[in-house]
Amino acid sequence: MKRVKINTLLASDEQIEKVIVKGWVRTKRDSKEFSFMELNDGSCLKNIQIIADSKLENYVEISSITTGSAVSIEGRLVESPGKGQKWEIHADKVDVISIAPEDYPLQKKRHSDEFLRTIAHLRARTNKYGAIFRIRSEMAFAIHKFYNEKGFRYLHTPIITGSDCEGAGEMFRVTALDPSSVAKAGKMDFHSDFFGQEANLTVSGQLSAEMFALALGDVYTFGPTFRAENSNTSRHVAEFWMVEPEMAFCDLNGNIDHAQELLKYLTKHAITNCSEDIALFTDFVDKELRKVLETLINEEYAKISYDEAVELLIKSGKNFEYKVVNGNDLQSEHERFLAEEYFKKPVFLMNYPKTIKPFYMRVNDDGRTVAAVDLLVPRIGELIGGSQREERLYILEERMEQMNLSKESYWWYLDSRRFGTVPHSGFGMGFERLLMLLTGVSNIRDVVPFPRTPGNIDF
RNA sequence: UCCCUAGUAGCUCAGUCGGCAGAGCAAGUGGCUGUUAACCACUGGGUCCGCGGUUCAAAUCCGUGCUAGGGAGCCA
Numbered sequence: 066m067k068r069v070k071i072n073t074l075l076a077s078d079e080q081i082e083k084v085i086v087k088g089w090v091r092t093k094r095d096s097k098e099f100s101f102m103e104l105n106d107g108s109c110l111k112n113i114q115i116i117a118d119s120k121l122e123n124y125v126e127i128s129s130i131t132t133g134s135a136v137s138i139e140g141r142l143v144e145s146p147g148k149g150q151k152w153e154i155h156a157d158k159v160d161v162i163s164i165a166p167e168d169y170p171l172q173k174k175r176h177s178d179e180f181l182r183t184i185a186h187l188r189a190r191t192n193k194y195g196a197i198f199r200i201r202s203e204m205a206f207a208i209h210k211f212y213n214e215k216g217f218r219y220l221h222t223p224i225i226t227g228s229d230c231e232g233a234g235e236m237f238r239v240t241a242l243d244p245s246s247v248a249k250a251g252k253m254d255f256h257s258d259f260f261g262q263e264a265n266l267t268v269s270g271q272l273s274a275e276m277f278a279l280a281l282g283d284v285y286t287f288g289p290t291f292r293a294e295n296s297n298t299s300r301h302v303a304e305f306w307m308v309e310p311e312m313a314f315c316d317l318n319g320n321i322d323h324a325q326e327l328l329k330y331l332t333k334h335a336i337t338n339c340s341e342d343i344a345l346f347t348d349f350v351d352k353e354l355r356k357v358l359e360t361l362i363n364e365e366y367a368k369i370s371y372d373e374a375v376e377l378l379i380k381s382g383k384n385f386e387y388k389v390v391n392g393n394d395l396q397s398e399h400e401r402f403l404a405e406e407y408f409k410k411p412v413f414l415m416n417y418p419k420t421i422k423p424f425y426m427r428v429n430d431d432g433r434t435v436a437a438v439d440l441l442v443p444r445i446g447e448l449i450g451g452s453q454r455e456e457r458l459y460i461l462e463e464r465m466e467q468m469n470l471s472k473e474s475y476w477w478y479l480d481s482r483r484f485g486t487v488p489h490s491g492f493g494m495g496f497e498r499l500l501m502l503l504t505g506v507s508n509i510r511d512v513v514p515f516p517r518t519p520g521n522i523d524f
Numbered sequence: 525u526c527c528c529u530a531g532u533a534g535c536u537c538a539g540u541c542g543g544c545a546g547a548g549c550a551a552g553u554g555g556c557u558g559u560u561a562a563c564c565a566c567u568g569g570g571u572c573c574g575c576g577g578u579u580c581a582a583a584u585c586c587g588u589g590c591u592a593g594g595g596a597g598c599c600a
Contacts, residue, residue, distance in 0.1 A: 495600030
């Protein structure tokens with residue numbers, strides 16, 4: 066007989082004479098006559114209550130079951146006379162698969178996120194982390210569903226890349242050379258390395274995605290991204306996942322509309338398909354979350370230019386630690402003011418000065434700004450960063466010269482502006498930051514199964 | 525990397541002015557109960573983050589290192 070998962074059993078309309086469930090015991094309460102067990106199999110947040118009668122032949126063994134132990138139960142699914150659950154299982158047979166010894170670190174009580182991070186291999190067995198990783202899985206699916214419905218092609222861009230300066234941050238080197246021989250030689254000899262030149266882990270699939278947008282029309286990438294920045298914050302990890310749509314024949318406004326549509330779609334999907342898990346976060350993690358999610362779905366996001374934002378910040382009369390200067394990048398406190406205090410909803414910031422943005426962003430008619438867009442959301446800051454791309458070859462080359470970039474190493478990128486170039490746009494959305502937004506989890510390390518941060522690669 | 529704060533039992537934390545190391549939960553044992561963060565009693569459990577210093581005496585004061593959290597920078 067096949068085992069049935071707990072989410073299926075709890076959704077049952079009628080009692081069932083014979084079922085088999087397998088899972089891990091969250092807690093057990095004993096009495097003389099019988100033993101109550103809360104069983105969880107990861108299929109949903111809720112446990113199912115098992116009643117094991119003391120007349121069962123192996124009741125001595127059953128008595129030894131501890132929190133964390135694995136069991137297989139055969140029994141009857143019946144309505145529960147007790148409070149707190151509709152269904153329970155009266156066990157006819159309890160097979161102990163394995164007993165968790167007394168030093169099992171997870172207790173039947175609330176643990177701090179900091180402690181659970183030190184046992185990342187076990188934390189998914191708690192209510193909160195189980196919920197997080199079910200939502201993570203569901204949202205990854207929702208991204209593919211959204212793009213599939215819209216006719217986008219899913220593109221696998223390289224993880225190992227030869228581009229050495231995409232301008233998105235410090236990169237992790239990839240090499241097949243023996244470190245001790247490199248040390249002996251005193252320097253890296255890239256010519257003798259695997260690729261015959263310097264290689265790194267990708268910091269963005271954008272440049273590759275642009276090439277395919279100019280072939281397949283609308284594409285998106287969704288995969289791991291690596292940044293070797295020594296940043297120690299609750300919003301950064303060294304390895305994270307990013308969604309990067311890239312659309313041909315699309316300008317900045319189309320890009321912004323697409324971003325809003327995506328975020329609304331994903332939020333709705335979470336509420337509809339993860340309602341039980343989301344409720345854990347709205348009830349226990351973040352009391353404001355319900356409101357945040359409703360705003361994400363129902364409201365039109367704010368949309369202002371960089372110049373307007375600067376003016377607005379100056380006029381606010383707020384005493385910022387860093388002075389607001391047109392031409393400088395906005396500081397965290399400025400972004401937070403805009404998203405959290407002023408608009409109180411997501412805000413698109415467009416048309417930044419070209420001096421603070423990368424070479425590939427399209428220069429506006431004013432010659433001073435570029436068609437960039439960032440989406441700032443309350444608490445997290447930048448969720449999305451993107452732009453309309455510079456499709457005019459001569460301007461692109463000019464900008465590369467100004468920024469001292471080697472045109473030779475970008476020959477293939479420049480080729481795309483030589484052959485059938487068209488206006489196109491795209492952006493990157495941090496997948497983990499999306500999960501933080503949708504769950505109210507305040508540290509990015511807690512939405513990654515095994516987070517990688519400076520000085521931390523255990524598990 | 526910089527600034528701030530913290531590190532005491534398995535977990536969460538208290539520890540006053542420098543003077544015998546504590547609580548709740550967890551664990552173990554026993555009891556009780558259609559229980560549900562079950563309950564009651566008893567028992568065990570400590571490198572007070574490491575190193576150095578001041579002192580008759582340091583969890584407590586000073587220096588330094590490490591780790592964590594919050595903030596900043598960088599960014600998604």
